[in-house]
Amino acid sequence: MKNQYGQSWQAILGGVLLALLILVLSSSFVIINPGEAGVISILGKARDGALLEGIHIKPPLVSKVDIYDVTVQKYEVPAQSATRDLQDLKARFAINFRLDPTRVVEIRRTQGTLENLVSKIISPQTQEAFKIAAAIRTAEESITKRSELKSDFDIALSSRLEKYGVIILDTSVIDLNFSTEFAKAVEDKQIAEQRAQRAVYIAREAEQEAQAEINRAQGKAEAQRLLAETLKAQGGQLVLQKEAIEAWREGGAQMPNVLVMGGESSSVPFLFNLQRFQEAK
Incomplete structure (x- = not known):
């Protein structure tokens, strides 16, 4: 009976010692994963030397390791x-x-x-x-x-x-x-600048339109001058007759059957509609 009792205690003691051994061994090292760094503290005091990635041995039971994330x-x-x-x-x-x-x-x-x-x-x-x-x-x-x-x-x-x-x-x-006051001031300034830019644009547009009118007037005057010089020159009557025919066509009138050219005393062609004359008869 005593023998059995003694064996039971030995088994319990052996189990406790084994557990203590496992605890000591497990607390004797630490694994630092990638992206981490550790600090060993022994009895609350941090020990020099950071623990970087890998396996590190540390004093069992009396030490603690603080892990820091060193990623972004x-x-x-x-x-x-x-x-x-x-x-x-x-x-x-x-x-x-x-x-x-x-x-x-x-x-x-x-x-x-x-x-x-x-x-x-x-x-x-x-x-x-x-x-x-x-x-x-x-x-x-x-x-x-x-x-x-x-x-x-x-x-x-x-x-x-x-x-x-x-x-x-x-x-x-x-x-x-x-501040609200400054934001309002900035907004008012931007509106004023936009209005000023719009006014400049309108002024430039008016100036360009005025210059275009001047150019058109100058072109028309030059065309009239050239036409006058042409009429004074030899063959000017033919030019005048051509202008009269084109003006008549642009008016949308029906083409006459007979075109009678004036004599020496007239430089404008006489247009005679033969069809109307025949209908009148």
Whole structure:
């Protein structure tokens, strides 16, 4: 009986020891997947050296590994500033960034989590970078030179976040708004410019039409001058007779059966409709 009891305890103790051994072995290494970086903390203190992709040995039971996502992250951050001409300017940026894998230990020690990094570092630095970019140009320039505003913002933000182990990949201006009063002023200015351009167009059109009338008048005068010179020259009577016949045709009258040309005393042809004469008889 005692023998059986002793064997039971040995079996239980053996099972416990085996479980402890499995627990120790399983907690003695960690696997870091692609796109991740880890930080070992022993009794709450972060150890130097980031854990990159692969299998890593760590002290069992007393250590903990914090995993950080080092792939591209995207956050939308609001910002507000005043332009050089003291106009309120509000914006919203979409920021694409990633953590520097080799500096996750520093991030762990200073910020703790990614959420803390965004709220305490990225968001405030976005605000400061936007103030730098907006303050060097007027409100109108912020609209007409939006790409330059974004470029200055990118440079300022990248330089500020680099020291925190954050790598800026790209930013996008999602929204850019001014005060209601300034927006109304811009709209009124655009309407005034459009009206001015319309007035210039109408003036140019009238000028072109007037020049066309002058050209037509000059052409008509020149044609009359040439016709007069032709009539004075030898054979002018024939020209006059031709003009009379063409004018008569353009009037839509029926072609006469007889065309009688005047003598020396007349230069205009005499048109005689023989058909009408026959009907009268």
